[in-house]
Amino acid sequence: MAEIIIDYDKCDGADCGECADICPMEILVIEGDKIVVQCQEECSLCEVCMDVCPNMAITVKD
Numbered sequence: 001m002a003e004i005i006i007d008y009d010k011c012d013g014a015d016c017g018e019c020a021d022i023c024p025m026e027i028l029v030i031e032g033d034k035i036v037v038q039c040q041e042e043c044s045l046c047e048v049c050m051d052v053c054p055n056m057a058i059t060v061k062d
């Protein structure tokens, strides 16, 4: 199962939201001013969230 780790020291949260906009599985979502991970088990491991994050705050592990 995929493991998605957000480094909140680097993440700009809702001020950015690029990963939440692009995730095709709606796993990364904006909640308040934060990005949160939901239904991690449905992640397709496409890694586009890692590619779009300007702060390299997301790690996706298989």
Ligand code: SF4
Residues within 6 Å of the ligand: 004, 022, 023, 024, 025, 026, 027, 028, 042, 043, 044, 045, 046, 047, 048, 049, 050, 060
């Ligand atoms: S790897 Fe793909 S499916 Fe998984 S959280 Fe990132 S964008 Fe969403």
